[in-house]
Amino acid sequence: MNLALVWFRRDLRLSDNPALTAALAQGFRPVPVYIHAPVDEGDWPAGAASRVWLAGSLTALAADLDARGSGLVLRQGDTLTELLNLIDATGARALFWNRRYEPAVARADARIEAALRARGLHVEPHNAALLAEPWTVATGAGGPYRVFTPFWRAMRQRLADLAAPLPAPTRLPALPDTVDVQPLAALGLEPPPHEPRWHAGFRHFWTPGEDSAWARFQVFLEHGLDGYAESRDFPDRDSSSRLSPHLHFGEISVRRMVAAVLARDSVMAGQGSERFLAELGWREFSYHLLHHFPDTPETNLNPRFDGFPWAEPEPARLRAWQTGRTGVPIVDAGMRQLWASGWMHNRVRMIVASFLCKNLRYHWLHGARWFWDTLVDADLANNTQGWQWSAGTGADAAPYFRVFNPALQAARFDPDGAYIRRWLPELASVPTRHLAEPWQRPDLLARHAPDYPQQPIVDLKASRDAALAAYAGCR
């Protein structure tokens, strides 16, 4: 029986895994491999929160493979070197993988593919991550989409025609004796033991792995979809699917999710499911943009902003934003939720991004980099698109003059202050009507929360006006 390496990347699952299924279908004995190679990721190697998640996800995948009679071979170092070593050790004739779309990774993949083909290996990349790969979607004029609505209109029509998801193999051949699997600890993913275990709380919020991802999705499908369109904007309602980290690491298949939503819809269609599908559509749109505009992780998509007068960050104020001590409760609550749990509610992400880019007027990359390090769902396509959207520099972005007023946003989307109180316990006893902008009542603030910043680090109105003036100047 011929051996094939099945190279796992951001497809850490066994169900609906085209590379694994194809290797089996073609009669190969698969050797599952994961290679930790941050250098392949260019300027965006996995951040701290991502690495913690990745360690958990690999543990779960290895257990799932073990349970089916196989195992997961772990390696680190130069990807091509490690693949060649494994090919030599096993005598593998083929390599199967599922594609990634980050520009640096795609370039590395192209080199690897060419080098292995040149050695006579059968190399077969697949799509496990997207409803439609970016080069298969084009406008009537033949170019990439730059506006979400027509992009999604085109994509939405195709959903019913998606191929059925692939079942997980129930039994796998054993690993050959010629390879050792190596321990996860050798990859150096988790912070060393002597460092503060800042991520210790993550386990209260998350369980990485395919089983956990699917279980969470099932609960969401059952209880979360009705009313999703309305309640998703309220950060304390626990109405998000919270599937983003599972999706990022490929623990769950977006095709399988869509198929399940459509199947449920045939019984009882609803606004909630349509809205949820559209959110998956934003993810597709982000990958579409990243593929067609590969410089956007660092560069404005809209060059009009190239001369925009961003402010030079003051370290203390940037730090105040990062640590949730700006003095604006809804902003600080979001940044503390991020630090404590590795995740932030989407509505609050928009609020903290608007605050950074428009009130502080710091370049969106400062925000993108902090999110990259602290989010368990950090995803280059989504993170780039989200920040460029918020800053107004992206495709189909919020116009720059759309400046969120955090106090109004808090009053509208956290009307009883439950979200703010949950993440800023020092404000717990401030009366609800003053919780959105407590600086308006310095007497109450000093009495109830003496340790909380007594004034915002920027004047909201003055900084808003300054941002609008800066925008007018570069228009």
Place this chain on the structure above:
DNA sequence: TGAAATGTTGGGGCG
């Protein structure tokens, strides 16, 4: 997937 300023309208208090 905004907010604030400006404009319009209509009900009610009041001389």
Place this chain on the structure above:
DNA sequence: ACGCCCCAACATTTC
């Protein structure tokens, strides 16, 4: 009864 003003509520425009 009438005109006038006030202002809340809503709509439109501007940033």
